[in-house]
Amino acid sequence: MKKLFKIILKIIPRPLLIRLSYIARPVLAFFLKGDKFIDPIDGKRFKAFLPYGYGNQRDNVLSPSTLSLERHRLLWLYLKNETNFFSKNLKILHFAPEQAFYKRFKNMRNLDYVTTDLNSPLADVKADICNLPFKNNEFDVILCNHVLEHIPDDTKAMQELYRVLKVGGMGVFQIPQDLNRAITFEDDSITDKKARAKIFGQYDHVRVYGLDYFDKLRSIGFKVEVVDYTSTLSDEKITQYCLAKGEIIPVVYK
Structure with missing residues (x-):
C-alpha cells in the first residue's frame, strides 16, 4: 500500500x-x-x-x-494547549486551508472562519496574497502555513498579512526552513522544475528560508516568537505523534 x-x-x-x-x-x-x-x-x-x-x-x-503531516499535528497541539484558539470568539483568515483543519475549524462555533487561496478548492475567497480584498485590521488570527515559499514577492505578501491583522492579533506563518542556513537563498534564474525541486525542495518553491526569515518578519513590523514546541514534549510523545523534533513554529503578533 x-x-x-x-x-x-x-x-x-x-x-x-x-x-x-x-x-x-x-x-x-x-x-x-x-x-x-x-x-x-x-x-x-x-x-x-x-x-x-x-x-x-x-x-x-x-x-x-x-x-495531517508533522507540522499540522505540531500546530494543533500548540493551538490547543497554549492559546485560546478553541475557546475565544475570533475572526480567522486561513490561507490554503489544510484538510486536517478545514472542516474542524469551520464547524467551531467560536470562530468566524474565512479561507482564501488562488487555487485551492477549499477556499471561500479566491485572492492573491499580495493584493488581499480585506479591510485593514480585520482578523484576530491569520494562519498562513507553507505558502510564502511559493510567493516571488514575499515582502509584499508579508506587508499584506500585517495590514489585515488586527492590532494585538496573532499569526502563524510556518515555512519549510533550513535552520542550518543563516541567509535565505533564492535565485529567480532557476526556472526548470527539476532544478527547483532539487535546489528548493519542491518544483513550485522559489526560495529556501534561513534563520533570517524571523528578522524579515520583524522588519515588516511583526513581533516574532520562535517557538520550538517539541522541546516541551517527551521523546515518547514526539515519536507517538510522528512529529519532527526541533521543528519551529513562527508565531507573530501585531
Missing part, C-alpha cells in the same frame, strides 16, 4: 488529490488501524502512518485519518 501511495503522489495533481482523498481516507484508516502511533487531531491510533513528499519522500508522516 505504501509503495502504491508513493506512486499516486507523484502522478496526480494536488487539487485532484484533495478531492480524491475524501474517498480514500476511510479505507486507509481502516487498513492501518493499530496502537503504535496517534494522530492528536482526532485521537485515532495506527500501526503506521503513510509516506509523503514531492521528490524525496518521508516515511511514516502522513496520518491516514486526517491526512
Whole structure:
C-alpha cells in the first residue's frame, strides 16, 4: 500500500488529490488501524502512518485519518494547549486551508472562519496574497502555513498579512526552513522544475528560508516568537505523534 501511495503522489495533481482523498481516507484508516502511533487531531491510533513528499519522500508522516503531516499535528497541539484558539470568539483568515483543519475549524462555533487561496478548492475567497480584498485590521488570527515559499514577492505578501491583522492579533506563518542556513537563498534564474525541486525542495518553491526569515518578519513590523514546541514534549510523545523534533513554529503578533 505504501509503495502504491508513493506512486499516486507523484502522478496526480494536488487539487485532484484533495478531492480524491475524501474517498480514500476511510479505507486507509481502516487498513492501518493499530496502537503504535496517534494522530492528536482526532485521537485515532495506527500501526503506521503513510509516506509523503514531492521528490524525496518521508516515511511514516502522513496520518491516514486526517491526512495531517508533522507540522499540522505540531500546530494543533500548540493551538490547543497554549492559546485560546478553541475557546475565544475570533475572526480567522486561513490561507490554503489544510484538510486536517478545514472542516474542524469551520464547524467551531467560536470562530468566524474565512479561507482564501488562488487555487485551492477549499477556499471561500479566491485572492492573491499580495493584493488581499480585506479591510485593514480585520482578523484576530491569520494562519498562513507553507505558502510564502511559493510567493516571488514575499515582502509584499508579508506587508499584506500585517495590514489585515488586527492590532494585538496573532499569526502563524510556518515555512519549510533550513535552520542550518543563516541567509535565505533564492535565485529567480532557476526556472526548470527539476532544478527547483532539487535546489528548493519542491518544483513550485522559489526560495529556501534561513534563520533570517524571523528578522524579515520583524522588519515588516511583526513581533516574532520562535517557538520550538517539541522541546516541551517527551521523546515518547514526539515519536507517538510522528512529529519532527526541533521543528519551529513562527508565531507573530501585531
